[in-house]
Amino acid sequence: MATSWRLSGDPRLLRCLLGFRGRGSPGLVKGTFGSAFGRSVGCVGSWRWFHGTQWMHVDPIKILMPSLSPTMEEGNLVKWLKKEGEAVSAGDALCEIETDKAVVTLDAGDDGILAKIVQMPDVNASWDGEGPKQLPSIDISVAVATDKGLITPIIKNAAAKGVQEIADSVKVLSKKARDGKLLPEEYQGGSFSISNLGMFGISEFTAVINPPQACILAVGRFQPVLKLTQDEEGNARLQQHQLITVTMSSDSRVVDDELATRFLENFKVNLENPIRLA
Template identity: 30%
Template sequence: MASSVLWRTLGRTKLLPSHALGRPTGCTEWYRNFWRTSEVFGVAPIKLHMPALSPTMEEGTIISWLKNEGDPVAAGDALCEIETDKATLTMDADDDGVLAKIIIPGNTKNVRINELIALMVPEGEDHTQVEMPTETGTPSATADTPTDVPAAVPVATSNASSSEFSSVRHMAGGKGHADLSPAVRYLVDSNSLDPAAIVPTGPHGRLLKGDVLKFLAGDPSARTQDPAAATAPSPPTPVAAPAPPPPPVTHPVVPPAAAEEDEYVDIPHTNMRRTIAKRLTQSKTTVPHAYSSIDCDMDSVLRLRKQLQGSGVKVSVNDFIIKAVGKALKSVPEVNAQWTGEAVQLLSNVDISVAVATDKGLITPIVTDVPSRGLQNISETVKELAGRARIGKLQPQEYQGGTFSVSNLGMFGISQFSAIINPPQACIMAIGGSRILVEPMEDGHRTKTVMLVTLCSDSRVVDDALASTFLENFKENLENPFKAALL
């Protein structure tokens, strides 16, 4: 009797002759190819989901893929570039393997976190045999399913005809997308298509990617015939002549209004702009803002800056301000705090967020441990962070956090303004431009350069008296840079 094996597939068990598996009758050794499950069941994939690259990120843009399908991948390799609400970062691989399938292509916007974007297979596996999962969306995607989807789809029995099975499969691939592959589902959803309107050509009535592409290209053969139009009965022959219609009612002809030219241009929101709008609205509506202003004499700072420039050290007025803020926060640590709802947390580290304007919006890179840094080091750090911020190359730890913010619009000619607090921080200092002030004296008058600063504080954390104490300390540091050791 020829040797045989049990063959299990799709829930059924069959007894097959051994030669059906590719080995000769009577052979007592298993062929290695028989154990390659990828040839029978496909390769179980390693799923790659859209990562959350910042605490405020809800969705992002896949700018480009740095690997192609079939490329080997080592742990730590950069897979793709992702634009978050703050910067452009790379997604790195966690495992070794082969990139088998790119589900979400490059230059795709509004990809929600945890959405399936690609598949990998382990090393040594055939990436072309990867099993395509039936779901690609986020766990919350089912909550967005339209309510007109049937609650259940009937299952075809074993003795159903192929046409009946095809219709069931096609119905399942309708609005609910239950039977669509990830690539087909992405094309259908991104183009707002009804799968039932597209002629499927796959096995068992399955809708293929090529079917959708033909439909989008306007191929008439890819469009299903409207059932209502196909089955509409012809009108019955009238038995008697209809009554004459009433005389038409005439109305004065009104010429159509001249089409107005568009007087606006829509600029789509970037991820950063949407996040900024959300956070600013939340801050302004939930945080009680209080404002305190003070004039600072800038003559000593300007003289010292000129001396430093003469010796080859280039620093800006803003660098002096950042250093003076750091010294003041060390002297008045109650301001270096944040509101948590349960308590006011006093922070030991003094990390100052510096507002930088970019083409996509405002971002605040952080200068860490300001009191221990020298003035030149602060200047170099700010320049380096601001340069990378403008091209979207900051790392998350370089703009997330911070204990106090500084926003300077003085270089843009703004004399005074108030800023919005960046929660959970308790304060932000708004720096205006310098102005010449004439001060009367006993023997005449003198002129001095004055700069107005405004402290915007969370009144739950910093009351008016504490804000006044902090501003007086800051003013003392800035007006006496040698005494305050700002260097």
């Protein structure tokens, strides 16, 4: 199960998010990113998780899928009518939801700010031996190579943290891992893993999933490329871009091809537009 994409973005941002050491091995789902949008086979999705809400001085309120009819058991989100960071007043229409009967508008129940739209929670899941299990918290395991082998310390509740806080946590946990000072609760569990071999000059690789997790993202190195673009006056010019290859392995019992593909698509959009991660 594999998808290839090319992603252009600011290397400093990726180093901030992925500045840890790791190693990978064969896996299931693959992706490569860049300014040119293309794929070979596969699976795609999103990392809006790293877009935190800590700038707010109140605890965020989660808005879950409501039951909008007596017979409704599930619904599809048709579109958001408000954007992240936009002020919302009680009674404002937030989004449109398709139920078993009709398309219904969900209104805000209070005043506030729409801090973060968390898409694709189905990727944050594991296999519990009998079937997929949705996980309540987004806990990101980061692969760190130590003298005694690979270990994966965890960034707990990553959705509630900003980029800088995540980068600081990765730095602290990586040092503790290499010093052999991690506590069991700092490396046991996790809902999604990341392994980065880019700093070793590896362009792309496939990492093995850490059961019972369903996904792991393998991060390769940045590569400068030239792309033909147009300036404000419409004149053609060559511009250097940084491309990076990432490969996602996923357990198809939990995250199938279609879901994995959408995940990587959203991941591509977010990292090529880093303001979304502010």
